[in-house]
Amino acid sequence: MSDAVRSIRELLRDKAVFGWTMYDWANSAFATTIMAAVLPVYYHKVAASTLSEADAVAYWAYTAGIALIIVALLSPIMGAIADLRPRKKKFLTFFALLGIAGTALLYFVSTGDWLKASLFYIIGNVGFAMANVFYDALLPHISRNPGEMDMISSLGYAMGYLGGGLLLAVNLAMIMMAPEGQTGLMTRLAFLSVALWWLVFTIPLWKWVPEPQTGVKTYTGNPVVQGFKQLWETFTHLRQFREALKFLLAFWLYTDGIGTIIKMATIYGSSIGIGETHLIGTLLMVQFVGIPFSVLFGRLANRIGVKRGIYLALIGYLFISLLGYYMSKPWHFWALGFAVAIVQGGSQALSRSLFGRLIPKSLTAEFFGFFSVSAKFAGIAGPFLFGYATQVFQNSRMGILAVIFFFVGGILLLIPVNVDKGMAAAQEYDAYLREHRTSAA
Secondary structure, three states: OOOHHHOHHHHHOOHHHHHHHHHHEEEEEEHHHHHHHHHHHHHHHHHHHOOHHHHHHHHHHHHHHHHHHHHHHHHHHHHHHHHHHOOOHHHHHHHHHHHHHHHHHHOOOOOOOOHHHHHHHHHHHHHHHHHHHHHHHHHHHHOOOOOHHHHHHHHOOOOHHHHHHHHHHHHHHHHHOOOOOOOHHHHHHHHHHHHHHHHHHHHHHHEEEEEEEEOOOOOOOHHHHHHHHHHHHHHHHHHHHHHHHHHHHHHHHHHHHHHHHHHHHHHHHHOOOHHHHHHHHHHHHHHHHHHHHHHHHHHHHHHOHHHHHHHHHHHHHHHHHHOOOOOOHHHHHHHHHHHHHHHHHHHHHHHHHHHHHHHOOOHHHHHHHHHHHHHHHHHHHHHHHHHHHHHOOOOOOHHHOOOOOOHHHHHHHHHHOOOHHHHHHHHHHHHHHHHHHHHHH
């Protein structure tokens, strides 16, 4: 297999790669309109309008945390089951449709329906996050080599920024130009548009991305029982791939900070008096500014190394968190949003591709299940801490200070990860499996 990295044009002409990146285009509408921009403001001002200011912010934080707990419990089991036989696309489809349904149900949320909004968001978020476990697990199978994996992963995030940003722009226009008294209706129609967008643009993945074969595993018996058995095997396997395990610990920590900023930024801004137009407008700007920087980080990783690329992104987040505490004016939110756009896509794309380098191709769904668990369990602490601090001090600014710890700790834990050693261990394991299959035949 050649180590050459195809150009962006060549990669996008590959139907499997294009279909894979289009799913980022499809589901990023949920990440932008539902998770980050429109729903948090609607939750704060409409669904939770019967609650106190602090409780509205805290309940949104707890909602995000509960969704992450469910995903964290499901991810390793479902990932292990998917490695038993070729079912990655089928599981992706099931959870994508679940997320689409939960998103569509948000249309029925109105004044005071904070509990209903929380429930439907949890359903949508579980579907969104669980589908991403199997989406991520497809990445090593459509990449020719590790260097190409960095670029494809970055292209996926760039497509996500573009797709999510375009629909967010449409939704923002719908809300801003709504006739008097119809803003709530337009917002709820925006939720429906996300569900439709997600559904339609998943079609290229269904059509063009092939279902990868499993390793040497065979499927026998009850899949849930087999999944639990495989989960136990994964713990054993992690002892063989120590660099992957060390990376997961660092990722566990710094992704909590990233996730907290993504989920809480808009409702935090709303709680300190920044207007809805500025909040959603900034998130829209982030989508489009983030496109070139996502690709830039992919290219940067090929020049300076993937670890150094992640370091740069995390240092950027560290300063964003510190300055966020002092934010008070709309232009502050715009400036910090621009800074997030620079580092967000790169940090996530390079983290995904670095983990893909450190694990065997024969165990991608199983190990990406653990990757997802790291992200989701890690993401629980930040929102809950943010919500708790807000309720205790009756001031949402206190929650932002805790986020700094996650980035400092993540950088310190990332330092001892030896990428070359980890890649060698993963390749050695795959070579052993190939020899085993040949001998068995």
